[in-house]
Structures are given as C-alpha cells and as structure tokens.
C-alpha cells in the first residue's frame with residue numbers, strides 16, 4: 001500500500017475516534033434538555049404565581065389606603081357634626097355619615113376577601129417553591145451522572161483531537177487539505193474502499209482504468225460522483 005494512503009487511513013482512523021466521541025456527546029444533549037424542560041416548567045409556574053401574589057398584595061395595600069382615607073374623612077364629618085347647630089345641616093351630615101359607613105363596610109369586606117386571596121396566593125407560591133425544590137433534588141443524581149459522563153467525554157474528545165491533529169502533521173499538506181475539504185461536504189469520512197468496482201460511499205461505478213490504478217495503489221483517486229477518495233481495501237472488510 002502506498003505510504004500516502006497509509007498515512008491518510010491512519011488520519012481517518014483518528015478522525016473516526018473524534019466523530020464517535022462527538023456523537024456520544026451529542027446524544028447526551030436530549031437527556032439534559034428533558035431534565036431542563038421539567039425544571040423550566042415548574043419555574044415558569046412559580047414565576048406566574050409570584051406575579052399573581054404580588055398583584056394580590058398590591059391590591060390589598062391599595063384597599064388599605066383607600067379605607068384609611070374613608071376613615072379620616074368620616075372622622076372629620078363626625079367631629080363637624082358635634083359643632084353643627086342647624087337641624088338641616090345636621091341631618092345632611094348624618095345622612096353623609098350613614099352613606100360613608102356603608103361604603104366603608106363594603107370596602108372592608110372587599111379588604112377581607114383581598115387579604116384571604118393574598119394568603120391563598122402565598123400558600124400557592126410556597127407549594128410551587130417546594131415542588132421546584134423537590135424536582136431539582138430528584139434530578140440531582142441523574143444530572144450529576146450525566147455531567148460526569150459529559151466531562152469525561154470532553155476530556156477524551158480533547159485528547160482524540162490532539163492525537164488526530166498530530167497524525168495530520170505527518171500527512172502530505174496537499175492530501176491533508178483534500179481530506180479536510182472532503183469532510184466539509186456531505187460524506188462522513190474522506191476515504192471509502194472500492195466495493196465491487198464502485199465507490200464505497202455513493203456506489204457510483206468507477207471507470208475500469210481508474211479501478212485498475214486504485215487496485216495497483218499507484219495513485220489516490222477521488223470518486224467522480226461524490227468526491228471522496230476511493231482506495232483498495234486489502235482483503236479485510238471495511239467496518240464503515
């Protein structure tokens with residue numbers, strides 16, 4: 001086998017190790033996403049409830065200041081009543097006071113409902129906080145395991161990339177560039193064995209005279225259809 005081909009095949013073997021690790025790493029992503037989705041859903045629910053609880057609390061505060069205003073007004077009228085002399089003026093003030101009492105009673109009833117709602121919302125917030133915490137705690141072992149696997153794979157990937165790049169240094173620059181150019185295309189690998197006279201990647205028949213050259217190992221031939229490098233596999237069946 002020609003030395004360039006040997007070097008290229010070694011580079012491809014190292015590159016395959018990188019690809020395999022990248023695939024396993026990518027397969028972890030949906031598992032992380034699944035865990036995140038459950039957390040995000042609970043977090044969104046909690047956020048919504050917090051907003052509602054704040055709104056209820058604002059409403060209660062608003063009612064409180066309104067009621068306080070009525071009370072001050074009522075107190076002024078009551079004091080005024082003590083100094084009023086004319087019967088007509090007194091009865092007008094009395095009527096106003098009666099009305100104010102009714103309004104106040106209504107506002108107070110509203111305040112009680114509002115205070116109940118605040119409590120209710122705060123209870124819901126507390127429940128959602130507990131639920132979120134429970135989810136996070138429940139996920140912790142699985143997350144830890146996944147993160148452990150990921151960091152382990154990251155390390156292996158870095159080592160595999162280093163190793164591949166080192167091997168690439170030993171390949172003729174022109175061939176190395178061709179190898180990289182092919183990988184930027186659709187093919188997963190850059191070299192495929194000749195299979196029954198066809199390209200092992202796209203299965204297009206290779207012209208006879210080129211098949212001969214490939215078999216002789218004289219040159220490294222690119223497939224005319226898909227551009228990958230086609231080589232003669234020496235007996236042992238290719239695993240890809």
Ligand SMILES: [Zn+2]
Nearest residue numbers: 199202223226
């Ligand atoms: Zn092809």
